[in-house]
Amino acid sequence: MTTIDATTAPGRPGGTDTTPVLQARGLVKTYGRVVGLDGVDLELHRGEVLAIIGDNGAGKSTLIKCLTGAEIPDQGEILLDGKPVHFKRPQDARTAGIETVYQTLAVAPSLDVAANLFLGREVRRKGPLGSVLRITDRAGMRERARQELRELGISTLQDVTVPVENLSGGQRQAVAVARAAAFGSKVVVLDEPTAALGVRESGQVLELVRTLRDRGVPVIIISHNMPHVFDIADRIHVQRLGRRAATITPKSHTMTEAVAIMTGAAEA
Amino acid sequence: MSTSTLPASASAHDPAAEFLDRRTPLERARGVLHRYPALSPAIVLVISVVVFGFLNDRFWAPGNLSLITQQVAVVGTLAVAQTLVILTAGIDLSVGATMVLASMVMAQVTTTAGASPVVALLLGLVVGLAAGGLNGLLVTRLKLPPFIATLGTLNVYLAITLLYSHGATVRGGDMPAAMTWTGTTFPVLGVRVSTGVVLMLAAYVLVAFVLSRTAWGTHVYAVGDDRDAARLSGISVNRVLLSVYLAAGAILALAAWLQIGRANAASPNVGVDMNLDSITAVVIGGTSLFGGRGTVWGTLLGALIVGVFRNGLSLAGLDVLYQTLAVGVLVIVAVSLDQWIRKVRK
Numbered sequence: 001m002t003t004i005d006a007t008t009a010p011g012r013p014g015g016t017d018t019t020p021v022l023q024a025r026g027l028v029k030t031y032g033r034v035v036g037l038d039g040v041d042l043e044l045h046r047g048e049v050l051a052i053i054g055d056n057g058a059g060k061s062t063l064i065k066c067l068t069g070a071e072i073p074d075q076g077e078i079l080l081d082g083k084p085v086h087f088k089r090p091q092d093a094r095t096a097g098i099e100t101v102y103q104t105l106a107v108a109p110s111l112d113v114a115a116n117l118f119l120g121r122e123v124r125r126k127g128p129l130g131s132v133l134r135i136t137d138r139a140g141m142r143e144r145a146r147q148e149l150r151e152l153g154i155s156t157l158q159d160v161t162v163p164v165e166n167l168s169g170g171q172r173q174a175v176a177v178a179r180a181a182a183f184g185s186k187v188v189v190l191d192e193p194t195a196a197l198g199v200r201e202s203g204q205v206l207e208l209v210r211t212l213r214d215r216g217v218p219v220i221i222i223s224h225n226m227p228h229v230f231d232i233a234d235r236i237h238v239q240r241l242g243r244r245a246a247t248i249t250p251k252s253h254t255m256t257e258a259v260a261i262m263t264g265a266a267e268a
Numbered sequence: 269m270s271t272s273t274l275p276a277s278a279s280a281h282d283p284a285a286e287f288l289d290r291r292t293p294l295e296r297a298r299g300v301l302h303r304y305p306a307l308s309p310a311i312v313l314v315i316s317v318v319v320f321g322f323l324n325d326r327f328w329a330p331g332n333l334s335l336i337t338q339q340v341a342v343v344g345t346l347a348v349a350q351t352l353v354i355l356t357a358g359i360d361l362s363v364g365a366t367m368v369l370a371s372m373v374m375a376q377v378t379t380t381a382g383a384s385p386v387v388a389l390l391l392g393l394v395v396g397l398a399a400g401g402l403n404g405l406l407v408t409r410l411k412l413p414p415f416i417a418t419l420g421t422l423n424v425y426l427a428i429t430l431l432y433s434h435g436a437t438v439r440g441g442d443m444p445a446a447m448t449w450t451g452t453t454f455p456v457l458g459v460r461v462s463t464g465v466v467l468m469l470a471a472y473v474l475v476a477f478v479l480s481r482t483a484w485g486t487h488v489y490a491v492g493d494d495r496d497a498a499r500l501s502g503i504s505v506n507r508v509l510l511s512v513y514l515a516a517g518a519i520l521a522l523a524a525w526l527q528i529g530r531a532n533a534a535s536p537n538v539g540v541d542m543n544l545d546s547i548t549a550v551v552i553g554g555t556s557l558f559g560g561r562g563t564v565w566g567t568l569l570g571a572l573i574v575g576v577f578r579n580g581l582s583l584a585g586l587d588v589l590y591q592t593l594a595v596g597v598l599v600i601v602a603v604s605l606d607q608w609i610r611k612v613r614k
């Protein structure tokens with residue numbers, strides 16, 4: 001199996017600009033007898049959008065779970081800015097600046113939009129109210145939530161005090177994406193963020209991905225939607241049967257060729 | 269929801285708004301009940317107070333109202349602890365046993381070892397924390413379902429209590445006065461209020477505050493709501509669960525003190541079955557057994573409803589059996605209502 005890297009030379013540790021922001025080498029993850037990942041490599045470079053495509057069960061979600069601390073790989077290593085990292089839990093990856101929207105949306109349905117945006121990193125009130133009584137700054141968080149949503153151009157969420165369970169599937173998706181976009185300082189990972197969305201909302205999410213990239217935050221996005229992928233991605237990681245089949249670009253390959261690699265009809 | 273600010277989305281929102289308006293009154297009522305879980309118990313309490321007041325004049329007598337609050341105090345305090353656990357989608361069957369164990373330890377160290385009340389109360393707190401901590405460890409480390417874990421510890425704590433106390437009751441008169449201080453009363457607007465009731469209310473205020481105003485409170489709801497989502501959101505689920513069982517244990521130590529004051533004694537045989545009463549109060553109070561939904565104020569209403577029903581029915585001259593029957597029906601109605609309310613969630 002050959003691996004093409006058409007845009008960038010593979011990063012070498014030590015080099016500053018060419019060192020991938022996030023890199024995985026030989027990741028293996030098994031669930032009992034099921035092999036989720038079978039030795040996967042991945043590089044995410046500065047300022048790029050890396051799409052991951054692959055059939056159902058190819059290991060896309062498992063791959064990003066390993067990258068973001070939701071699963072611990074059996075073997076292989078993960079490098080952040082060239083340095084090995086060992087995420088034990090999602091919190092570790094978040095602390096390192098990696099924000100993720102998982103395929104099974106990680107939102108708390110009974111909490112409102114603002115509380116979900118700040119879940120796990122609540123802001124306390126200033127002064128002794130916050131430091132001694134540990135009161136959270138609810139009004140402040142709501143205000144910042146509104147502001148973030150406005151800046152991210154998410155217009156579908158007008159009221160940040162609505163419990164998330166009262167929202168539509170697309171709006172919930174928007175909450176999850178907004179949270180990742182608002183807090184992802186180093187890398188943002190999106191697992192099928194447009195799956196539940198209409199045309200307009202999908203367009204908004206793709207726009208958001210571009211905004212993030214332009215802010216200098218590289219994005220990994222998993223999608224089954226080839227036009228979306230070819231529209232937004234700088235490079236495309238093709239996942240097949242738990243391995244990386246190829247890394248291509250929208251320029252080097254057509255959609256048909258990409259699908260052929262994905263399904264095994266063609267070699268990369 | 270205002271759509272006027274964003275013309276682009278106005279067209280997309282109009283059909284939705286129209287759809288919302290087309291909800292039946294019943295569906296709209298369900299939406300309101302869903303948003304305010306304490307509303308239905310509040311309505312039930314008001315209705316039952318009015319009805320029982322009509323049935324018997326003596327219901328409204330200051331002495332009777334005072335009696336109801338005192339009867340509610342211990343179970344009401346247990347129910348605060350129970351609410352915390354149930355909010356995390358757990359259940360604690362050992363609350364009664366833990367309380368009895370703590371009360372026996374508190375009482376006995378004052379009589380047999382001559383310990384001061386402060387030392388005795390602190391020891392009770394330690395017992396409560398240890399019991400809660402063991403429950404928490406069984407749930408988080410051994411991954412036992414809370415129902416099973418606390419069914420086990422219920423029996424363990426009960427056995428330890430009987431071994432430790434040799435089955436003997438410690439009378440209030442044999443203890444320092446501070447141990448039964450929770451049973452003393454003082455008048456408020458003609459109604460005699462017991463110190464225990466005030467302490468119970470303090471526990472409610474404290475827990476309600478912590479649940480609604482701190483990050484820990486938010487995390488308790490998040491963990492009960494969807495544990496995996498909480499974990500993926502960076503919440504340390506096990507730490508939250510353990511802290512909930514520890515907090516419950518501390519509240520149970522308070523309940524132990526109230527029980528000594530209320531009964532004017534510490535008895536190894538009284539109060540173990542209050543675990544079911546506490547669950548009843550929580551459930552009637554609108555807290556969901558599936559976790560993530562409910563408030564302690566609802567629980568207080570639930571405890572009061574049970575107290576009012578028992579008291580009102582006995583004033584009406586009905587046998588204790590009918591009180592039990594009524595409480596049973598209330599529980600079934602409350603849980604059915606919860607199931608129906610939860611259907612708001614798609």
Ligand SMILES: Nc1ncnc2c1ncn2[C@@H]1O[C@H](COP(=O)(O)OP(=O)(O)OP(=O)(O)O)[C@@H](O)[C@H]1O
Nearest residue numbers: 031034035036054055056057058059060061062063
């Ligand atoms: N928690 C788990 N337990 C057991 N098997 C799992 C688990 N998670 C994933 N797998 C298996 O690992 C393989 C890869 O799954 P993964 O979810 O990564 O696929 P995917 O590429 O994201 O697919 P999809 O496009 O359907 O989201 C599948 O065979 C799947 O059944």
Ligand SMILES: [Mg+2]
Nearest residue numbers: 060061062103
């Ligand atoms: Mg997937």
